Amino acid sequence: MRDPAKAQRIVEAAIRVFARSGYYHSRVADIAREAGIASGTVYLYFRTKDDILVTLFREKMAEWCALARREIAAEPDPVSKLRRLVALHFSVLEKSPDLAEVVQVELRQGHKFFRGAPAAEVSAYFQLITSVLEEGVAAGRFRRDLPVKVAAKMLFGAMDQIATSWVLGQRTYRLSDSAGVVASLFLEGVSADGV
Amino acid sequence: MRDPAKAQRIVEAAIRVFARSGYYHSRVADIAREAGIASGTVYLYFRTKDDILVTLFREKMAEWCALARREIAAEPDPVSKLRRLVALHFSVLEKSPDLAEVVQVELRQGHKFFRGAPAAEVSAYFQLITSVLEEGVAAGRFRRDLPVKVAAKMLFGAMDQIATSWVLGQRTYRLSDSAGVVASLFLEGVSADGV
Amino acid sequence: MRDPAKAQRIVEAAIRVFARSGYYHSRVADIAREAGIASGTVYLYFRTKDDILVTLFREKMAEWCALARREIAAEPDPVSKLRRLVALHFSVLEKSPDLAEVVQVELRQGHKFFRGAPAAEVSAYFQLITSVLEEGVAAGRFRRDLPVKVAAKMLFGAMDQIATSWVLGQRTYRLSDSAGVVASLFLEGVSADGV
Amino acid sequence: MRDPAKAQRIVEAAIRVFARSGYYHSRVADIAREAGIASGTVYLYFRTKDDILVTLFREKMAEWCALARREIAAEPDPVSKLRRLVALHFSVLEKSPDLAEVVQVELRQGHKFFRGAPAAEVSAYFQLITSVLEEGVAAGRFRRDLPVKVAAKMLFGAMDQIATSWVLGQRTYRLSDSAGVVASLFLEGVSADGV
């Protein structure tokens, strides 16, 4: 109960195990072995197997949000903020391949994540994107009539799909290399100029 | 194996059951009851529980692709084809809320769908999007240098996220209403004109 | 669900297993093996391990009550009814040593039997004893001022302890031989005549 | 093992916990918490959880026997000794409701108490009852041909059942009030005089 470092070790072990086998095919004993502890010990730090997954998600998402907020604040204008956001999204996943696997593939499954408790953490990330868009609208850099909510979801979905493809494709190329293109397309659209 | 109509009934029952409880929390017996048959009968039509999900996905995806291909062919130019594609994506999901639930939420989970056998059907849909984009580039309607693969994934991801939000939000508004906005943003980007 | 004979076989197996190892030290798998079925099958007939014990108790107690009621009805007067009741109590236990072990030793433990659902069946047996006593009072054979409730409990407790001692003593003598003595002492008391 | 007072505290805590939840549903950690110590400390005073129960029973039974022996010795004749014994049996249980709960309900369960180590303490109590009866026979106050062993068991069983009913009935009346009636019925029987 007392040692947050051990809870952390369990979470990190769970990320590796879930990335390898998927949540439903991972056994608590696997996580324990990966963490170098006995399986009963897991239950000193988490109430259920589910609790591990939820905690994992909330923590990582919160870290991610905090990092993104910090990095974005450093950028001078909405466009560069947006580019920074995309770059960061990809680099976070690229630097933590197991986490990427879990987040992109395992966490989608039903009724647990976008619904339920962790929704707050997801919302925070959407809120971050939304605020960049709103700032851009206010600054006249983005369309005056931009439906920011819809646009935020679209950007998230776009980044997400690019990342998912990369994960499913066994990560054979560098994800970060897509950041510029993705941001540009989101900013400028696919249409040819002057059309 | 004689009666394809019964296999179909099982698939439709599975869609309702998975939508309600999620794949892992649905029991084969639930699907059988929903289909009005005995649980053993399921195994006369499907090898495993997994097979139901995979079949479900392949069939629905193939239907969807066929429909989309047909509808798009009727459109005169790449831009209207793309708009049609987005509208169709949303209207298919809107008309089949249970299917939407399954596709948007359940099918994401690990190691089964975008990987594995059904990947072909997913590819076909991506290919469809890609071909529209390529046609647009060839026609000079889309950027000459458009990275079509990336753009196709982005559009898919954007539509997907909008649909997911709608499903998770208990479908309290009309999804189709978003089609125009989504298509426009994809076409024109978020940037203000002349920037 | 359908075959009461199999449920019965499970109950009978459970009696043997509980008699041998005690309820808490018996595993569901033991009961299944004793019944010659797979352990999962137990759950087609009983909701939980507890349910087996409760059902066992209720059924056996109900049988016992029915038998006792029938036998007692055949006796002409309250005193012979009471003697018959005692004789029957002991002969039932003597003929079913495993059941006796379970009833006398295992069922006493907490919070489950004299409390809870099976209390009704226990009450029925007490009620039977009480009615014999009331009949005797009405017939002038038992004390006019007899506190029948208390006397019924005392008789039950007395028989019960005699039976428990017999069970714990490895059943080295014939329990039925005690019936006459027990009945007589209950009827006449321990005091010397004319005291 | 140095501090017998702490062992005592553990026993007293165990009585409360067992009374509340039953032996099998009580955890060693519960007892430790109730005693205000760490759970490991329990094992400095008792070898196993079972050992606590056995010790509890032996100690309390020994105290009880000693008390009973003392009180009975003060009585002038066998009949008043017997009445005293019954009164004491009930008043001991009445004054210690938690102990009563444990003794009446929890201790019955299998293979541990009337069998096994604590049998000696139980025997001592039976022996005490037996000796009162023998004294009565010798003094001509009880039937010359009284089967003292059987009568002793019957009296114990009768008192026990009265007490059990009281415990299970949530102790809504005063148990001691039954002492006189129980003793009288045991002495005189249920039959009407002159029958």
Next chain:
DNA sequence: TATGAATGAGCCTTCATTCAT
């Protein structure tokens, strides 16, 4: 002596799958 985190054996229960009818 005391602690309480750690251990890991143990078991009830579920449910995908089989198969006799």
Next chain:
DNA sequence: GATGAATGAAGGCTCATTCAT
């Protein structure tokens, strides 16, 4: 083909007991 009772492997979770501090 259809049934649904039967199977039995599997795994989450508990908790008595140990032991390093």
